[in-house]
Amino acid sequence: MVSLFKQALESGKFVVTSEVAPPKGINLEKMHHHIELLKDKVDAMNVTDHQSSVMRFPSLGGVLLVKEMGGEPILQMTCRDRNRLALQADLLFAASKGINNVLCLTGDSVLLGDHEEAKGVFDLDSSQLLAAIRRLEKGKDLGGNDLDGRLAFCAGAIVTPEANPIEPQLIKFEKKIEAGAEFIQTQAVYDLDNFKKFMDYARQFPVKILAGIILLTSAPMARFMNKNVAGVNVPQELIDEMASAPKGRALEKGIEIAGRMIKRIRDERMCDGTHIMAIGREELVPDIISAAGLTSDPPLPLRHHDIENK
């Protein structure tokens, strides 16, 4: 079964993904609500995996809920908490339930989360997890043993276009593609001229790229990210613009900025789509989508040769 997300990626349209975060606990109401709001507005939604090393309801459980509710889920899998046996087993389980989009991540250090004394596993890294998926698809596990039953995934990874230094990051990016990444969701980009330069380089690879957009919620939040989030660089003009918003209207400003950026990315056909992250404010994603002028029906499809001709 070919995934709907993969079909969207291959259709040449401007693909929109977003994400939902599982709860701390078993009250799924809020996640349910976010899925309901987003499922018809985006091409697929990621379910995060113990984001920032904070223990939560599992991403595997989250993707099942998305699926059950008629959405197209992307299973985020980090290598932090499971060794290669557990990762492969979870992939088999996902495949058996019709979950066939996976985003492979190395995962944050446990020291950044809420179980600081836990063991960080990292038996595999993101590129090795991608390679493992391709191997499972060939009917073999990492031990070289035959698997009973066929499976197929649309597998992807991430890149940080603004990493400093950038060269080691790009080598890793190329290894992820070599290992089998079909799509890449980027870390948040704010300086689109920089992002364009990244795309001039990235376009040579056979991979679909979705530009990461994180909703700015206030000027202090933007400054906080600059200081604390690796590879995120909000230019001063945007911080000033956020600060210029009248009291109580910062969020609207953030939505406007995110919408404007997505519109420019699409109008200039910078890449294949966008991945919208509204960390904790997922209910605002539909507003960002409308601010970008994207409707739920696929707008004028962006053809691949258009990208190539640019």
Add this chain to the structure above:
Amino acid sequence: MIRSITRQKSEQEIDHLLAELGRLFIIGCGTCTTLTRTGGEPEVRAMKGRLIDQGRLVTGDVVLPVACDNLTQEALKEYGQQIGQADVLLIMTCAFGVQTIASQLKKMVIPALDTLFIGKENGIGTFDEICTQCGTCILGETGGICPVTSCHKGLVNGPCGGTNNGKCEIDPEKDCAWTLIYNRLKELGRLDSMRTLQKPRNHQGEPSPGKFKF
């Protein structure tokens, strides 16, 4: 030179470990823990003073030349009586010393230190962990810098997404191993080596437990 790097346990933890125990004998080491100032003469003296002030009975103390050496038993002979009177040995050597002493004296031991890593001295008073004896050495592919040890996550295929301005996501004071490796390989004109997709590591390369006989 490699050294066993230790850190003294908190006074609270030491007091807790000694809570139910009576007379004690204190042992330090003249090698690594003297160098790292965690279990040499001054530290043993300070520990003894603190415990006596608490009203504890200390039957004696000694700083052995090399606590992990098999001759430790000989060195301790002349303290036989004081050790015999003690209920427990409070040991201010690294864990290699603690185990050596425990196996030779057949007495309860309480480690006063935590052993952190085997470090290489890089300049006076600074020690870095540069090898964790993984049993499948890949230094040939990384320009002689060990990612298994120097990368917080032990990654062998390049940096994670947390690398920030050449530093590691867990500590802005620690270099990202993969920035160091990249720079070294670039200098050597061998970046191709970093481009090779490394297979998952063999985590059983290091025999566990390790045992060896010539």
